[in-house]
Amino acid sequence: MVEWIEACGADDVDEEDVIRFDHAGKVFAIYRSPDDRYYATDGLCTHEQISLADGLVMDDIIECPKHNGRFNYKTGEAKGAPVCVNLRTYAVKLENGAVFIEV
Amino acid sequence: MARHFVIVGAGECGARAAMALREQGFDGDVTLVGGETHLPYERPPLSKHGMLAEVFAAKTIATAERLAEANVGFRGGVQVAAIDRGGKRLLTADGTALPYDKLLLATGASPRRLPGVEGERIFYLRTLEDAQRLRGELLPGRRLAIVGGGFIGLELAASARARGAEVTLIEALPRLLSRAVPEAIAAQIQARHELAGVKLVFGDGIAGVTSDANSATVALNSGRRVEADLVLVGIGAVPNISLAAEAELEIDNGIAVDRHLATSDADIFAAGDCCSFPLKIYGGRRVRLESWRNAQDQGSLAACNMLGANEAISTVPWFWSDQYELGLQIAGLSDEGASIVRRDLGNGASILFHISADGRLVAASGIGVGNAVAKDIRLAEMLIAKQARPMQASLADADVKLKSLLAA
Numbered sequence: 212m213v214e215w216i217e218a219c220g221a222d223d224v225d226e227e228d229v230i231r232f233d234h235a236g237k238v239f240a241i242y243r244s245p246d247d248r249y250y251a252t253d254g255l256c257t258h259e260q261i262s263l264a265d266g267l268v269m270d271d272i273i274e275c276p277k278h279n280g281r282f283n284y285k286t287g288e289a290k291g292a293p294v295c296v297n298l299r300t301y302a303v304k305l306e307n308g309a310v311f312i313e314v
Numbered sequence: 315m316a317r318h319f320v321i322v323g324a325g326e327c328g329a330r331a332a333m334a335l336r337e338q339g340f341d342g343d344v345t346l347v348g349g350e351t352h353l354p355y356e357r358p359p360l361s362k363h364g365m366l367a368e369v370f371a372a373k374t375i376a377t378a379e380r381l382a383e384a385n386v387g388f389r390g391g392v393q394v395a396a397i398d399r400g401g402k403r404l405l406t407a408d409g410t411a412l413p414y415d416k417l418l419l420a421t422g423a424s425p426r427r428l429p430g431v432e433g434e435r436i437f438y439l440r441t442l443e444d445a446q447r448l449r450g451e452l453l454p455g456r457r458l459a460i461v462g463g464g465f466i467g468l469e470l471a472a473s474a475r476a477r478g479a480e481v482t483l484i485e486a487l488p489r490l491l492s493r494a495v496p497e498a499i500a501a502q503i504q505a506r507h508e509l510a511g512v513k514l515v516f517g518d519g520i521a522g523v524t525s526d527a528n529s530a531t532v533a534l535n536s537g538r539r540v541e542a543d544l545v546l547v548g549i550g551a552v553p554n555i556s557l558a559a560e561a562e563l564e565i566d567n568g569i570a571v572d573r574h575l576a577t578s579d580a581d582i583f584a585a586g587d588c589c590s591f592p593l594k595i596y597g598g599r600r601v602r603l604e605s606w607r608n609a610q611d612q613g614s615l616a617a618c619n620m621l622g623a624n625e626a627i628s629t630v631p632w633f634w635s636d637q638y639e640l641g642l643q644i645a646g647l648s649d650e651g652a653s654i655v656r657r658d659l660g661n662g663a664s665i666l667f668h669i670s671a672d673g674r675l676v677a678a679s680g681i682g683v684g685n686a687v688a689k690d691i692r693l694a695e696m697l698i699a700k701q702a703r704p705m706q707a708s709l710a711d712a713d714v715k716l717k718s719l720l721a722a
């Protein structure tokens with residue numbers, strides 16, 4: 212079943228940054244892009260299960276904090292070694308200053 | 315266009331190079347020859363969570379399917395015995411000849427041996443077999459003596475404690491990681507090991523090691539003796555250069571390559587742990603790195619340059635280590651620094667910025683729980699690559715975002 216979950220406040224994420232969101236035993240990562248849009252992906256790297264929210268966001272890319280695996284957080288695409296499995300992405304909407312993701 | 319590219323060594327670097335050749339669109343033959351029988355696998359877990367996992371499993375870098383899909387001819391368990399440069403072919407240990415048009419040596423490194431110390435109770439750690447053997451020994455109450463307070467020894471000490479073994483670690487110098495990290499970080503690491511119950515011995519050299527089938531005794535220069543059930547020697551690694559040396563390629567603390575990773579023979583490249591190369595950001599200083607990311611980066615770069623890209627090495631050295639819950643990351647070469655600026659990130663995490671005599675940021679060493687320092691070390695790495703001279707007050711102030719310094 213698809214449902215919209217409130218993940219965080221819009222101001223909880225800095226521009227060009229990411230935070231972690233835990234829900235129902237799953238880890239998500241919520242991003243705010245340099246052009247002030249919000250995105251959501253699975254929160255754990257597909258190389259080892261490391262929380263991506265400790266990683267660096269630059270433009271469209273989230274870099275894993277552990278071994279610098281890179282993903283495009285808008286599409287979930289893995290950008291090369293050591294990561295080869297894409298991240299799942301989730302639809303995002305903003306309502307009343309809060310970020311909701313569709314899980 | 316040359317048609318048959320051969321890579322010797324199927325570790326992190328060789329495997330990456332093979333895949334990168336295909337990613338770059340090379341449509342000739344690619345043969346990846348590995349002395350080990352396994353598919354290419356990752357070494358870093360061998361001393362870390364690989365030792366702790368309930369079931370020991372190698373982390374494969376490239377599965378058989380991926381190699382087949384990329385049409386990479388993988389020849390595992392084949393040791394290359396010689397390079398016939400005149401005939402442009404390799405001779406394998408089983409006597410077959412393998413012609414090449416371009417060759418990449420990604421032969422890696424091997425543990426430095428303690429001269430004259432051998433026996434069933436003496437262990438080294440580099441390969442999957444080494445790790446499997448060791449793992450079976452690290453049981454509650456078992457006494458492990460570790461020779462060498464470098465990264466392998468320390469990571470293994472942490473894993474061994476987690477498995478309940480008793481650990482004594484012997485370091486010849488007065489402190490841990492003398493060449494790798496500043497004193498403050500070494501002290502933090504030392505305190506963590508002491509908390510875990512590792513017995514540390516400093517400033518004492520090894521006079522000799524005697525062992526029989528069941529136990530070993532490490533005799534120290536001071537006269538002290540450490541009794542153990544097994545001994546792990548972790549005193550560094552030496553590059554695997556014999557193939558290159560016998561083929562009369564230039565050697566200089568590793569297979570000497572230029573900034574394009576070419577050896578003294580233009581058709582032969584070398585990359586990863588086995589080579590020494592000039593680093594432009596440090597005035598062309600020649601270094602050899604034993605680092606996982608370097609092996610990957612150079613594998614990719616070697617592939618591009620085998621295809622004629624002529625791209626120069628531009629990366630900043632980067633290394634990480636995990637011990638207990640602590641994550642350590644180092645970007646750059648800290649010995650280029652003349653002074654240190656410290657930034658505290660809270661929760662025991664900190665970054666030490668190494669500044670050269672002329673004010674340039676040349677390295678950053680960070681330690682903290684988990685990945686607390688990762689983001690800032692990554693940004694520091696970019697600042698180092700830009701040869702930036704950030705204000706020291708800004709570096710010290712955790713409220714100043716490093717990203718803002720990058721834009722400056």
Ligand SMILES: Cc1cc2nc3c(=O)[nH]c(=O)nc-3n(C[C@H](O)[C@H](O)[C@H](O)COP(=O)(O)OP(=O)(O)OC[C@H]3O[C@@H](n4cnc5c(N)ncnc54)[C@H](O)[C@@H]3O)c2cc1C
Binds near residue numbers: 322420422632
């Ligand atoms: C236990 C351990 C933990 C580590 N932890 C970290 C870490 O936390 N962080 C980090 O940055 N780095 C770490 N490293 C270092 C990292 O693993 C190496 O830098 C990396 O593996 C180097 O890759 P390479 O391909 O150059 O060499 P290797 O991985 O050594 O691969 C070389 C391969 O070439 C083969 N070979 C050699 N000669 C021949 C021949 N004549 N014919 C055929 N095959 C040959 C060898 O058998 C070997 O399989 C660790 C290393 C070890 C051993």
Ligand code: FES
Binds near residue numbers: 259294
């Ligand atoms: S855990 Fe993310 S790159 Fe390794």
